[in-house]
Amino acid sequence: MGQCKVIDARNTFCPGPLMELITYMKQAKVGETLELLSTDQGSATDVPEWIKKVGHEMISSEKVGEVWHIKVRKAK
């Protein structure tokens, strides 16, 4: 473990954080974990929705201060 790539998409608005995540998801290997940092409230609900829809594994989503930390494992 410990292999968690952090994607800093703070201070960008919808669908910026999602598109950032998708860019890195394309490059990641199956089983890898990515952590998305976002300050966009819309993305906080929209990104987990995308993860569910495309079939990746949602690990956690928590707000630390003003920043959402969304962790996802590439499942396919």
Added chain:
Amino acid sequence: MARKIDIVCVSGTREKLQMAAMFASVAAATGDTVTVFFSMNALKHFVKGAAGDAPSEGEFGTLMNQHGVPPFKQLFKQAAELGDAKLLPCSMAMDLLKITRDELDPEFGPPTGLTRFLSDAEGGQLLTF
């Protein structure tokens, strides 16, 4: 189940191009089959070298310009690259603007007429901006 979404962009204003780009990028990245047809005032923004700073229609466009909203050109590019969305220029608009395919951004597909577009769009959900 992948949906089929066809988007027509005719307005050259920031808000409409932005909304169309958001639909295109998110839908394509979610696995939907997306085709975007660009005509009239929308197409000129995709001539190579165009800055992509379309005029605002109202307050919201100005607000988007001042904040970290991803530029619509970037979103359309991501739709094509990440989600295989097709970006098609209207052949009539190209004739009137006197531009060739080579003069458009590289993500663009072949000049397309309305008959072809309507035929390809059959059965899909059509959104117009």
